[in-house]
Amino acid sequence: MYLKLAWRNIWRKKWRSLITLGSIAFAVFFAVLMRSMQLGMYDKMIDNVVRFWSGYAQIHAKGYQDEQTLDNSMVWDETLMQKASETKHVQAAIPRLEGFALGSSGQLTKGTLVVGSDFPLEEKMLDLAGKVVSGNIPGPDDKGVLIGTGLAEYFQLEAGDTLILLGQGYHGASAAGKYPVTGVAKFSSIQLNDNLVMLPLKEAQWFYGAENRVTSISLMVESQGQTPGVVKALRSQLDEGQYEVLDWKEMMPELVQTIQADSVGGQIMLFILYMVITFGMFGTVLMMTAERKYEFGVLVSIGMRRLKIAFTLFLETILMSVVGALMGGLLALPIVYYVAAHPIPLSGQSAQAMEKFGFEAVIVPSTDPNIMLTHGFIIVVIALFISLYPAWNVKRLEAVKAMRR
Amino acid sequence: MSIIHTENLTKTYDSGAVKVHALNDVSIDIAPGEFTAIVGPSGSGKTTLLNIIGGLDTPSSGRIVIDGTDITRLSDGQMIDFRLNNIGFVFQSYNLIPVLTARENVEFIMLMQKWDKKKRETRATEMLQSVGLGDQIDRRPSQLSGGQQQRVAVARALASGPKFVLADEPTANLDSASTSNLLDIMANLNAQLGTTFVFSTHDQRVIDRARRVITLEDGKILSDETR
Numbered sequence: 013m014y015l016k017l018a019w020r021n022i023w024r025k026k027w028r029s030l031i032t033l034g035s036i037a038f039a040v041f042f043a044v045l046m047r048s049m050q051l052g053m054y055d056k057m058i059d060n061v062v063r064f065w066s067g068y069a070q071i072h073a074k075g076y077q078d079e080q081t082l083d084n085s086m087v088w089d090e091t092l093m094q095k096a097s098e099t100k101h102v103q104a105a106i107p108r109l110e111g112f113a114l115g116s117s118g119q120l121t122k123g124t125l126v127v128g129s130d131f132p133l134e135e136k137m138l139d140l141a142g143k144v145v146s147g148n149i150p151g152p153d154d155k156g157v158l159i160g161t162g163l164a165e166y167f168q169l170e171a172g173d174t175l176i177l178l179g180q181g182y183h184g185a186s187a188a189g190k191y192p193v194t195g196v197a198k199f200s201s202i203q204l205n206d207n208l209v210m211l212p213l214k215e216a217q218w219f220y221g222a223e224n225r226v227t228s229i230s231l232m233v234e235s236q237g238q239t240p241g242v243v244k245a246l247r248s249q250l251d252e253g254q255y256e257v258l259d260w261k262e263m264m265p266e267l268v269q270t271i272q273a274d275s276v277g278g279q280i281m282l283f284i285l286y287m288v289i290t291f292g293m294f295g296t297v298l299m300m301t302a303e304r305k306y307e308f309g310v311l312v313s314i315g316m317r318r319l320k321i322a323f324t325l326f327l328e329t330i331l332m333s334v335v336g337a338l339m340g341g342l343l344a345l346p347i348v349y350y351v352a353a354h355p356i357p358l359s360g361q362s363a364q365a366m367e368k369f370g371f372e373a374v375i376v377p378s379t380d381p382n383i384m385l386t387h388g389f390i391i392v393v394i395a396l397f398i399s400l401y402p403a404w405n406v407k408r409l410e411a412v413k414a415m416r417r
Numbered sequence: 418m419s420i421i422h423t424e425n426l427t428k429t430y431d432s433g434a435v436k437v438h439a440l441n442d443v444s445i446d447i448a449p450g451e452f453t454a455i456v457g458p459s460g461s462g463k464t465t466l467l468n469i470i471g472g473l474d475t476p477s478s479g480r481i482v483i484d485g486t487d488i489t490r491l492s493d494g495q496m497i498d499f500r501l502n503n504i505g506f507v508f509q510s511y512n513l514i515p516v517l518t519a520r521e522n523v524e525f526i527m528l529m530q531k532w533d534k535k536k537r538e539t540r541a542t543e544m545l546q547s548v549g550l551g552d553q554i555d556r557r558p559s560q561l562s563g564g565q566q567q568r569v570a571v572a573r574a575l576a577s578g579p580k581f582v583l584a585d586e587p588t589a590n591l592d593s594a595s596t597s598n599l600l601d602i603m604a605n606l607n608a609q610l611g612t613t614f615v616f617s618t619h620d621q622r623v624i625d626r627a628r629r630v631i632t633l634e635d636g637k638i639l640s641d642e643t644r
Contacts, residue, residue, distance in 0.1 A: 013521065013528050020516035310512040313473055314573070315501025316529055317494065412474045415508075 014320070018327035025300075029332065032296045036336025036391055037343065039289040043282050043387040044344035048377035050278045052352070054271045056376050058236075060200040061267060062260045067106070067137060067230035068239040069259045071096060071246065076227060077258055082111050082182045085225040086255070096229050099245050101238040104136040107226040109216045113179030113187060115209060117167040124163065125207045126177060128216020137232045140197060147171025147195030152212050156194035162206035164196045171195055177209065177219065185221035290394050294401070297329060301402045308406055309414025322403035326396075333395035337388040345384065348377045419446035420580055420613055421470055426479035428465050428636070439465040440476070441636040447581070447629075450611045452604065454618055454627035462636040463617035464585055470615070471504055471583045472496045484580050501529055505574030507584035511566040513558040519545055519569045520554040526577045544572035548602050564595025571602060581613035588620045600626050 022029050062068060073086035088107055096105035108129045115124040131149050134140055140149050140158070148171075150156040157175055169175060173193050181187035191211070199205045217223050231246075233239050239259045246257040261268050311321055356375040357363075363373035428440040440462045447453055455463050468474035470481060472488050481488050483503060491499055500506075513522045523541035532540070545554050548568040558566050567587060574582045584603075588596040604626060606612050616623055624630055632639040 013525070016521075017514070017516065024516060307512075307514070310508065311514075312497060313471070313500065313506055313508075314526060315497055315504075315577075317497055320529070412468050415512075 014324050015327060015331075018324050018331055021324070021328050022332055028296060028299070032293060032332060033336045033339065035289055035292045036333055037339035039285055040337045040340025040384075040387050040391060041344045042285060042340075043390075044341055044384050045347060045377075046278060046281070047383050047387065048344070048348045048379070049351075049375055050275065051380065051383065052376045052378035054275070055378050056374070057267070057271070058260075061203075061264065063137075063232075063236075065138070065199075065201060065204060066260055066263060068233040068236055069231040069243050069246075069257060070263060071105075071229040071231070071250070072227065072256050072258070074252075074254055074256050077256060077263065080110075080227070082109075082180075082220055082222055082225075082227065085109065085182065085222055085227045088224050088226045092250070092255075093229065095249055096231060096246065099231075099242055099249075101234045101242050102231050103234055104133055104232040106130060106133045106137055106230045106232070107213060108228050108230060109213060109220060109222060109225060110227045111179060111181070111187070111220055113177040113209075113219075115163070115167065116176040116178065117169055117173070120167050122163070122166055123207070124177070124209045125204075126179065126209045126211065126216065126219070128211045128213040128219070130213050131210075134210075137230065138199075143197040143199060144195045145198050147193065150194045150210075150212050150215075152214065154194065154212055155191065155215055156211075157191040158195045158197055158210040159193055160205040160208045161196055161198045162202070163208065164193070166206070169193050169196070175209065179220075181220035182222035182225065187220050189219050286390060286394065289391075290398065293329070293333070293394065294398050296332075297325075297398050297401055300328075301325075301405050305405075305409070305414045308409055309411040312409060312411040313415065318406050318409070321406045322399075325402040325406070326399040329395045329399040329402075330392060333391045334388070337391040341384040341388060348379060351375060351377050352379050418448070420449045420484050421445070421447040421615070422480075422482040423466075423470065424480040424482070426466070426469060426476045426481065428462070428469065428474070429477045438636045440469070443479070443633075443636070443638055445631060445638070445641070447613065447615060449580075449613055450607070451629055452607045452614050452627055453629040453631065454616045454624050455631045455633060456617075456619055456624055457633035457639070458619065461633040463619075463633055465636075466633065467583050467585050467615070467617045471506060472500055501526070501577065503580045505577065505579035505582035507567070507570045507574050507582060507587045509586040509589045511558070511563070511570045511590075513566055513569055513573070515558050518555050518557055519550060519561065519572075522558070522569055523573045523576045526573055530577055540576060541572075544576045545569070547575075547606070548572045549598070562595070564591050564598060567591060567595070567599055568602060571599070571606075575606065575610075575612060579612075581615060584614060584616045584618075586618055586620070587616060588618065588623055593622075596620070596622050 073084050076084040093105055093107065096102060106129060108127055110127045113124055113126045115122050131140065131152065145161060149158055159175065171193055175191050175193055177189050177191065179187040199208060211219065217225060231242060233242050243257050243259050250257060308321055312318065358373040358375065423443055423445050426440050426443040430437040430439060443466060455466060457463050465474065469476050488496065488499060514525060517525060520541045523544050524537040527537040527540060542554060545551055548571055550565060550568055553561060553565060588599060591599065600623060603614055607614055618624065629643045631641045
C-alpha cells in the first residue's frame with residue numbers, strides 16, 4: 013500500500029508532476045543521446061586506430077616504446093610468434109617492421125610511415141581486401157606497395173604508378189627504393205590514409221637493411237576487455253629483459269588523453285544539466301513537503317512512524333525519477349539505434365574540425381546499454397539525495413504545530 | 418480503575434514577557450466506556466488538554482497515565498506506537514488521506530499495525546458498514562460529503578481497536594443532519610462495544626448527548642458533571 017500511496021501522491025498535482033517527469037526525461041534523453049554520440053565517436057576512434065591498426069597489444073624489443081627506431085627492433089623469432097598466437101583470446105599475431113621515409117613522386121615529397129607486414133596475416137586485422145579501392149594487395153614476394161587514398165591523392169598516384177622512398181634504415185644504413193604502386197586502399201584512420209605505405213615484410217626488411225627483424229608483433233584480441241589478461245599472460249611467459257608487452261593505452265597515451273580531454277567537456281555539460289534538474293526536482297519536493305506538512309502531522313498523530321512517512325516520500329521521489337529516467341531512455345534508444353545503423357556523415361567545417369583532432373567525420377553512436385543504465389542511476393542517486401530533505405523535515409516535525417492551520 | 422488519569426497538568430506557553438497558562442492544575446479521571454465531553458469557550462484549553470492526553474503535546478508539568486502507562490516518560494517513537502495501538506483520533510477537518518479510498522483509509526491504520534491484507538480488508542469493510550458506509554467503500558474522500566468523511570474518520574479511529582477515541586470538535590464542520598447521524602453512530606458504538614469517547618466541543622448538540630461534561634475555563638476545570 014505504501015507504493016500505491018506514493019504513486020497516487022505523485023498524481024495529486026498532475027501538471028507539476030508531469031513537468032517534473034518531463035524535465036527528468038529530457039535530462040536523461042539528452043544525456044543518453046549526447047553520451048552515446050560521444051562514446052561512439054571514441055569507440056570509432058579506438059576501432060580505427062587500435063583495432064584496425066596497432067592491435068590491442070603489442071610485443072616489442074625492450075625499450076622500443078620509449079625510442080621507436082629501427083635500431084630498437086627485434087629478431088623475428090618463430091617461437092615468440094608461436095607463443096603470441098597461441099595465447100588465449102589472441103586471434104592473430106602480426107609481425108611488422110615500421111619506420112619513416114620520405115616519399116616522392118614527380119615534384120612532390122611527403123613524410124610517410126613505411127610498414128612492412130605479412131599481408132595474409134594482416135588481412136585478419138585490417139580487412140585489407142575490403143579496403144582496397146584500386147589495384148591489388150602485393151604478394152609476399154612482390155616488390156610493390158599498397159598506399160592510402162590520401163597519400164595517393166597527394167602524390168596523384170594510381171595503381172601502376174611509381175613511388176620513390178628515401179630514408180634511414182637499420183643502424184644508419186641508407187634506405188632507398190623505387191616501388192610500383194600495386195594498390196590503393198582506404199583505411200579508416202585519417203592519419204593512416206594520408207601517410208601509410210605498406211610493403212611485404214621481406215621487402216621492407218630489405219629496404220631498411222633489417223634482415224629478419226621486426227619492430228613489433230601486433231596482437232589482435234577477441235575483445236578489448238580481454239586485453240589485460242592477454243598482456244599479463246604474455247608478460248609472464250616472455251623474458252622481461254628482452255621484450256616489452258604493452259596494451260594500447262600504454263602505447264598510445266596521447267589517444268587516451270585526447271579522449272579523456274574531450275570526454276571531460278561532455279561531462280561538464282552533463283554536470284550542468286544535472287544540476288539544473290536537481291534544482292528542478294528539489295523545487296518540486298520542497299513545494300510538496302511544504303504543502304503536506306499538515307498531512308504529515310495527521311499521519312504522526314494517528315500513529316505512523318516518521319521513518320515510514322519518510323519512506324513513502326522517498327518512494328515518491330524514486331518513482332518519479334525512475335519513470336522519468338525510463339521515459340527519457342526509451343525516447344533516446346530508438347534514435348541511438350537508428351543512427352548506429354545509419355551513421356551520419358559530417359561535411360564542411362564540422363568534418364574538418366573533427367578530422368583535425370583525429371576523429372572520423374561520421375556520427376556513430378555507441379549502443380552500450382551501460383550508458384542508459386548509468387544515467388538512470390545518476391538520476392536515482394540525485395533523487396535519493398533530494399529525498400533527504402523531506403525526511404529531515406518529517407524528523408523535525410511537531411504534530412501539533414504542523415496541524416495548526 | 419480509570420483508563421485516562423491526569424494529575425496536576427499544567428501547560429504554559431512562554432512568548433517572551435507574557436506567559437499564557439493554557440492548562441492550570443488539571444486532574445481528571447476517565448473510566449472505560451465513558452462518553453465524555455470537554456466543553457468551554459475558545460481558548461479555554463480543550464484542545465490543549467486533548468492533545469496532551471493524546472500524547473501529541475507535552476505538559477509543562479504533571480502526569481498523564483493511560484491504562485497504567487505514564488506517557489510523559491515515553492520517547493517520540495514509543496509515543497507514536499502507543500498512539501497507534503491505544504488511541505483513536507477524530508479530527509475537526511476529518512483529515513483522511515485524500516489519495517486513498519474510504520476502505521484504504523480505514524485499512525491504513527491496520528497496515529501500520531502489520532495486520533495481514535485479508536484481515537485488514539475484512540475489518541475495514543466491517544467498520545465502514547458499522548458507520549453506514551458499506552456502499553461507499555471505494556470512494557475517495559473528495560467523493561464523499563463532510564458527514565460521510567467524518568464517519569470514515571470514526572471507522573478509521575476504531576479500526577485498530579483503541580482503548581479510547583479522542584475527538585476534537587468532531588461536528589464543527591457538519592450540518593445538523595450529519596451531526597445527529599454521527600452522534601448516533603458514536604453513541605451506538607459506545608453502547609454496543611463499550612468504546613470510550615472523549616470529545617472537545619462547544620456544540621450544544623454534542624453536549625446534550627454526553628453522559629459526562631467537563632467544563633474548562635482559562636485552563637482550569639470549572640465543573641465536572643456526570644448525568
